[in-house]
Amino acid sequence: MGVFSELQERGVIYQVSSPELERALDDEKLSIYVGFDPTADSLTVGNLLQIVTMRRLQLYGHRPVFVAGGATGMIGDPSGRSSERNLLSEDVISYNLACVSSQLSRYLDFESSDSSALLVNNSTWFKDMGLLEFLRDVGKSFSVSTMLQRDSVRSRLGDQQSLSFTEFSYMLLQAYDFYQLSLPPYEVRVQFGGSDQWGNIVAGVDYVRRVSGKTVFGATTPLVTKSDGTKFGKSAGNAVWLDPKKTTPYELYQFFIRSEDEMVGTYLRYFTLLSLEEIRELEEELKTHPERRSAHGALAFEVTAFVHGREEAIKAQRASTLLYQGRLDEAPKDILMLALTEAPKIEIAKETLAIDPVDLLSKTPLVSSKSEAARTVRQGGFYVNDRKRSEGEAVTDADLIHDELIVLRRGKKDYCLVRVI
Numbered sequence: 002m003g004v005f006s007e008l009q010e011r012g013v014i015y016q017v018s019s020p021e022l023e024r025a026l027d028d029e030k031l032s033i034y035v036g037f038d039p040t041a042d043s044l045t046v047g048n049l050l051q052i053v054t055m056r057r058l059q060l061y062g063h064r065p066v067f068v069a070g071g072a073t074g075m076i077g078d079p080s081g082r083s084s085e086r087n088l089l090s091e092d093v094i095s096y097n098l099a100c101v102s103s104q105l106s107r108y109l110d111f112e113s114s115d116s117s118a119l120l121v122n123n124s125t126w127f128k129d130m131g132l133l134e135f136l137r138d139v140g141k142s143f144s145v146s147t148m149l150q151r152d153s154v155r156s157r158l159g160d161q162q163s164l165s166f167t168e169f170s171y172m173l174l175q176a177y178d179f180y181q182l183s184l185p186p187y188e189v190r191v192q193f194g195g196s197d198q199w200g201n202i203v204a205g206v207d208y209v210r211r212v213s214g215k216t217v218f219g220a221t222t223p224l225v226t227k228s229d230g231t232k233f234g235k236s237a238g239n240a241v242w243l244d245p246k247k248t249t250p251y252e253l254y255q256f257f258i259r260s261e262d263e264m265v266g267t268y269l270r271y272f273t274l275l276s277l278e279e280i281r282e283l284e285e286e287l288k289t290h291p292e293r294r295s296a297h298g299a300l301a302f303e304v305t306a307f308v309h310g311r312e313e314a315i316k317a318q319r320a321s322t323l324l325y326q327g328r329l330d331e332a333p334k335d336i337l338m339l340a341l342t343e344a345p346k347i348e349i350a351k352e353t354l355a356i357d358p359v360d361l362l363s364k365t366p367l368v369s370s371k372s373e374a375a376r377t378v379r380q381g382g383f384y385v386n387d388r389k390r391s392e393g394e395a396v397t398d399a400d401l402i403h404d405e406l407i408v409l410r411r412g413k414k415d416y417c418l419v420r421v422i
């Protein structure tokens with residue numbers, strides 16, 4: 002199967018600038034670019050589809066070029082945004098740029114000779130360009146009436162939302178990037194982006210044709226959503242980051258393992274390098290043995306391994322499996338701590354032991370009163386180190402695991418970690 006058909010079967014192609022793109026991708030080895038603006042100090046799972054798609058193209062022998070938007074980040078892309086952005090300070094942008102660039106350089110192969118990835122900052126060509134030169138050489142090729150028809154502009158003007166001249170100009174910068182990248186030494190022929198980038202990408206395709214007569218291509222990927230069409234990539238209202246200091250590998254793993262059943266196949270096709278055949282088998286198993294959660298496990302594992310490496314993925318998988326099976330008492334300490342990342346933690350003094358189960362439970366945020374604690378224990382919903390603990394059976398030194406920890410659980414999955422000091 003050619004790479005284009007594979008991308009189509011995976012559902013990764015939303016729009017293309019020309020049907021010729023298929024032949025070009027199948028018959029030639031091309032340089033292909035995607036750009037990221039340094040709007041934050043880390044990329045998010047929202048950027049993952051672009052990154053994995055680049056990796057896929059690289060595996061077929063194409064050369065990925067990542068553009069870090071040192072210049073475009075100073076302006077702010079209005080695409081897909083309903084209101085004007087606040088400008089970021091230059092210090093923040095250069096800090097973010099360093100973070101994002103170092104992240105990007107981890108996901109692809111930058112070493113193999115032919116299809117080695119490349120990372121370019123678009124300040125390279127903008128930093129010495131003067132305003133008059135820009136307006137004369139670039140601006141002259143753009144028709145305001147065409148620009149006004151782009152979705153990114155129309156939606157803003159239609160909503161009576163303001164759109165500054167600064168953001169209105171963004172499209173020209175991205176189009177000019179495509180032109181610069183089409184020249185040696187890059188010789189880029191294709192730009193990928195999310196569906197909100199369509200206007201900017203087409204502006205670039207048109208601009209390159211106008212200035213140099215060359216045909217370059219653009220393609221967009223669909224918006225990734227949840228099954229109800231709402232935004233994907235938030236966990237408890239927070240962004241899911243690719244930086245392990247902001248979202249740990251375990252949290253990333255948990256985010257994906259909690260994917261909705263209806264979406265798991267789609268996410269496997271989008272975000273993993275598993276073959277379509279393997280994915281079909283996982284989808285089949287999801288139907289026949291949903292309780293095994295194999296498809297979810299594979300998705301979480303593959304994404305975590307892609308972003309953070311296999312070792313982290315294996316640890317996250319072990320922790321998650323032990324948590325799911327209610328067997329944390331058997332886990333090594335680092336895995337136990339990982340599995341309880343999201344659980345509340347309390348400390349009690351060693352002298353408190355032995356302690357009555359109801360007294361211990363009522364010290365935790367798992368219950369809000371002593372009577373609730375008593376009821377929970379009486380009804381058999383209280384577990385110490387994943388074993389049921391009944392009324393009157395005191396918690397003692399003998400319950401310590403790893404010398405200082407006790408794992409409490411209420412019901413099926415509400416944990417609290419106790420450190421005995």
Ligand SMILES: N[C@@H](Cc1ccc(O)cc1)C(=O)O
Nearest residue numbers: 036037038070073078175178
């Ligand atoms: N405009 C893109 C980022 C980008 C920047 C420069 C480019 O040349 C291409 C893409 C975004 O906001 O996601």
